[in-house]
Amino acid sequence: MTRPRCRTRYILVTTLALALTAALVPATSPVPATPAVGHPLTLTAAPGGERWNADLSVVDRDDVNVRRSAAGLRLREARAAGRSHSAVAEGMLLTAPRALTRPATRVRAEITASVPAGATVEAQVRGWRASGWTEWRAATTGAVFDRPVSRVQTRVVLTAPAGGATATVRGVQLTADAAAAVSAATPGRTYRVYATRIGLVGELTANGRTVQPRDHFAALPSRRGLSPLNSGDYTVRVCTTTGSRCEYAPVWDVGPWNTRDDYWNPSAVRENWKNLPQGRPEAQAAYQSGYNGGRDQFGRTVLNPAGIDLADGTFWDGLRLTTNAWVDVAYLWTGGGPRGVVGDGPLNIRTGASTSYPTRGLAARFANVPIQCYVTGQSVAGPYRTTTRWNRLATGQYVSHAYISAVYGGSVPVC
Template identity: 65%
Template sequence: MARARRILVALTALLTLTAGVPGTPASAAPPAPAAPSDAAEHWSADLAVGGGDDVNVAWRSGRLRLADPRPTPRTRPAAAAGPVAEGILLSAPRALDRPATRVRARLAARTRDGGTATAQVRGWRSGRWTEWRDAAEAVFDQPVTRVQTRVVLTTPDATAEAAVTGLTLSADRVATTAAPTAAARTYRVYATRIGLVGGVTANGHTVAARDHFAALPTRRGLSPRGTGDYTVKVCTTSGSRCEYAPVWDVGPWNTRDDWWNPPAVRENWKDLPQGTPEAQAAYQNGYHGGRDQFGRTVRNPAGLDLADGTFWDGLRLTDNAWVDVTLLWTGGGARAVVGSGPLNLRAGASTTYPSRGLAATSAQVPVQCYLTGQRIAGTYRTTTRWYRLVGGTYVSHAYLSSVHGGTVPRC
């Protein structure tokens, strides 16, 4: 009888792994993972909490649980139908024995009364991470050499349960068609201001006054705390001001709407044009009855949230507005990491040139070439090296913690 109960729990957890948030439009669920082949590499994720990038989770009595299961208001009330308790465990990246194009996971979990437990994975390739994917079966269009896993727990109230006892994964190689390297995707969307200083974002960051980060309505592009693995370039429609900002929160309106992806990849709303947020379609055209995934009436067409510093100082906006946003991880090329910001984007390789915007701390900016300019004594070094970014602005190497993802030529 005990064995039967364990089998039932495992099957229930496997279904939970691919289940959406209540109220999410129905979509075809991926097939249950097949039995791993003998050629696959297998491992178990370490569920012990130990890193500063974990958020509101604890390992107790052989189970991963929420450290505080009491729902609290989110930074953005529009992010969920009501207050929820949420936690994320981020595993250490695993270096694979050989490159793989497919990762499959089995999650042993117990959930009840509206609690959810999901696992997601991403892969390292060409000097950067792919987007996060549901771990039931994640297929990458190019081989990855490292894999990272995260577990997301949510409960609607303190009586609900979401607990994980184990997570096993396998990686192997299946035939895929590599997508050609292209420029990062850019779209015009409506942006709103986050505000609510002192709140906590989805990746565990506490919002500061005049903070610099962005939010997108999906966890697929959610950066771990303190990183800019997923960075957006946001510009006014005139192009006069831009800011590079890391994605540190989920919202507005929806939580499973990666609107920049093609229909074959998009989590939900696959009948919408690529680049159109669900909230925009709902507000402008009455799509989905004019409601978001939680059934609320959509009051604005926003597909992007901006922290106060990004909104006021980076773009110098005074009200919600349409902006041009580039999802930088969707393109290739070298990247520089801003270690000390917000950093001015100059019109030339000297502080005498005017500022055209800002680059937030942790943002990854696309580097085009380098040149000799004004000597700057900065946080990391004293140097005359400046980088021209894609788009024509310049930053000093003195404030960049690293450059990776390719060779940077001289301008």
């Protein structure tokens, strides 16, 4: 059953001494001061390290609801398109990745912007390492990575009250340096959560995709695991609780219910609801035990315990669900080892190395799938090669290498 959903609603802007916030602030966060309308804001970074300026001049198809004016980067439309229940408009500019001259473990941002009351600006970064991209982190107070990264990508997120004034961003300067490492994340986190169907065909996702009939992607209630348009940098493996069907799907939207609930992360990292157990979505706690008065971060009464939304193709074809259900979700970017990029799909997952074997599910196009090892099987002619190689993703899950566009994160051994 399709229900009204909340994707992204607000972004927090901070300085080292002063935080800016929009009017919609979750109950678990303090409410800091807001500057006067049009007051110039400069967020300063500490000296030292490699510095560069984010290119705000190029707005293209992987950007969402932003435009470049003579004054700077602004929202294109200060309204919540297609979502009458939303209280804010939002936009996002994604810059090209920057190769660092030397690996770094910390990136800080200095934003120069005019921010009216109620509007927000935030610079977020992620880093590339051998196992893939890290999660997105706010950089205005310093994003620290658990291992050195060799490339950094920046995105600038703007919000404004629906119909209200938008911020104008004149510049974003980044500084990359070394910081004390934090504890490495536990690889391959998997939790059982409640899944609901997205529907919403024809509407835009948080990364700018127009939802298609029988589409294949997922939504999580935090931007930290949001993939850029037409990528699977953040991919989930969603399986029925019996394990009979699975789909590997890119995360292309934000929801359900909350937008700052990265519940798969430990308390030290989790953005909000830090007193909840790791792996327990706030919506589930609100619905089942009255947490936060039974409401989400926007004060709405939570009507189901959903921790993931599934697009119609993932819901119906990948998992063959007929109604909302509990599922087992692996947040694959928290794992390690070789990854394969599904270049054409949805791709059938077979129980063995031949098309004569039964299917166990699907791997969506752009999904980044873990590859344990490979075996020799039936020869398949695909869009990238003709090969007898079949990649094992998990026990009893095989895909033809003919449909894998790239492999990264290490060499793949023979099974």
